[in-house]
Amino acid sequence: MSDHDHDAGADAELLARAAVALNRYGDLLRDVGAVFAEAGHRLYLVGGSVRDALLGRPSPDLDFTTDARPEQMQAFLRPWADALWDTGIDFGTIGVGKGDHRLEITTFRADSYDQVSRNPQVRYGDRLEDDLVRRDFTVNAMAVAIDPQKPAGLGDFHDPLGGLAALRSRTLDTPSAPEVSFGDDPLRMLRAARFMSQLRFQVAPRVLTAMTEMAPQLARITVERVAVELDKLLLGEDPVAGIDLMVQTGLGDVVLPEVGGMRMAIDEHHQHKDVYWHSLTVLRQAIDLEDDGPDLVLRWAALLHDIGKPATRRHEPDGGVSFHHHEVVGAxxxxxxxxxxxxxxxxxxxxxQLVFLHLRFHGYGDGKWTDSAVRRYVTDAGPLLTRLHKLVRADCTTRNKRRAARLQANYDDLERRIAELAAKEDLQRVRPDLDGNEIMKLLDIPAGPQVGEAWRYLKELRLDRGPLSHDEAADELLKWWNARK
Structure with a gap:
């Protein structure tokens, strides 16, 4: 079999997989396709919807493109749709609600960009090809015609820019020259890192070169849009790959400089290339500990937990390296x-707070914490306790198996201690044994700062000694009050 025959066979297999993935939407596709056909317009499924179908990934969103203008769509879709949204109408997009489905339908675009901000000067096009060539990557520049006469509403497949071949080789490449594409919208460079994480794709060499040369242009993008991409990257299947691409190309210097700043800050055990790679390892291990889907807070904390190390790095007389209080600086x-x-x-x-607390456990040593110390650990973590457990366990990256086993055994012991104390007292809500009203009555004082001071004293007492009876708490409060007069 020639390479061409092999490629054709692989392509046919991908298209068959996409047809299966999209078949579940058959009724919807035929219905919306009929509405457009009756109005004399063409409709295509496009972008990530097609890409994900080819990959066999479930996609909750369906994106379409059409030759119909927004005001035309509003007129002929209104009788059919359950709801219409026009929040994207300035960019040619109409949101459509139909049953449980949310569709986004955008008029063919043939935009130009001002090259200063990222705002497109919106121009509508008349050809599908013009719309596809302005998209970010070739794997997102494929379309399927919607044909209401076909069994699942799926008509011809359109791939003028080689998106299928790029998808087969798992490569991110731009439809036009990457310098033009990224100049139009620098956020696309960050999207490349996001797609590396979400799809486990690699970037084409020319894309890597352009990203490295043009990274400073990412500063043109609003921080809100950057944060959205960073979150999607971190929530992907392989965020380590996406983060590393950001750092290697210089994008990280623009939007997350502290992460790249950890490179070459050798850790105190000399067992990692540097703190940067240690942190990426912790991120990967934290992900392995997730038990209820991706956890954005945990992933951010794992990535950033050691960013205070470069600023606190000290060379010790014995030749070692220390990072005293890096958790405080890092937080x-x-x-x-x-x-x-x-x-x-x-x-x-x-x-x-997770960054601040991630080292606290290491004071536990070999289980020598008092009950008071265990209470404070739980109280300071509050609702973050489960995440803190995972972060601390993930932070063990030593190659010394005996040391790793000891650390995990110590943490097992701490969790057991927490469970034992929790069975006796409400650790999740450590509060004083007397409330504000009782404090005012006992001390014969009005509401004010003194009540807060007394409340804090009783809370510290509760953390130190555990639950007290009402009489014990009252007695301790009066002793404290009389001693300070």
Whole structure:
């Protein structure tokens, strides 16, 4: 069999797989195709919907392109659709709700870009080919005609730019020269890293070269859009590959410089090439510990947990290297970076708190923590405790099997201690044994700062000694109050 015959056979197999994947939408495709045909317009399934079908991946979203203009679509779709959205109408996109499905239908585009911002000067096209050539990568530049006369509504397959061959070789390449494509929209460079993570594809050599040369242009993109891509990258199947592509090309210097900044900061055990690769290993191991789907907070924390190391690196007299208080510095750095990327306050707080706490366990030694220390560990972690367990376990990357086994056994012991204490007292909500009203009554004071001070004293007491009876708590409070007068 010649290479051509082999390729043709592989292509036929991919197209058959896509047909199976899309067959579940057969009724919907025929129905929407009939609406467009009756109005005298062409409709094509396009982009990620086609790519994912060819890969046999489930895709919840269906994206279409058409020669119909937005106002025309609104007119003839309104009687058929359950709902219409026009939030993307400035870019030629109409959102359509039909049953449980959400469709996005965009008029053929033949945009030009101003090369300063990333905003396209929207121009509609009349040909499918003009629309496909302006897309980010050839694997996203394939289309399937929607034909209501066909069994599953699927008509001819259109691949003018070699997307199928690129998909077969798992390669990300641009429809036009990458310099033009990335100049039009620098966010596409970050999308390449995202697709590496999501699809486990590689970038074509010319794309890698262009990304490296043009990385500074990513600064033209708003941080909100950058954050969306970073999240999709981190939630992919192989975020390590995507992160490493970002760092190697210089994209990371623009949007996440602290990660690349960990390179060559040798860790204190000299057992990793550097802190950067250690952190990527921790990210991979944290993913292996996920038990309920991808966890964005855990993945961000794993990636950033050691970013404070370069700033705290010290060469010790014995020839070793130390990173004292890198968790404190790292938590501040994580907070600053995530705020710059405009993440929610909750996200910023959660990730930075995990970075701050990730070293606390190492004070556990060989199980010498008091009950008080265990309570504080649980209380400081709060609702992040389960994630903290995973992060600490993932942070064990030593090649010394005996040391690794000891660390895991120690953590097993800490979790057992936590469970034993939790069975006796409510560790998730450690609160003083007296509330504010009881404090005011006992001390005969009005509401104000003194009540808060007394409340905090009782909480510290509760953490140190565990639950107290009402009388014990009242007695301790009065002793403390009288001693401070």
């Amino acid at each position: 501040k750095m994580a907070r600053k970076r995530m705020r710059a990327l405009k993440y929610s306050k909750q996200m910023v707080d959660d990730v930075s």
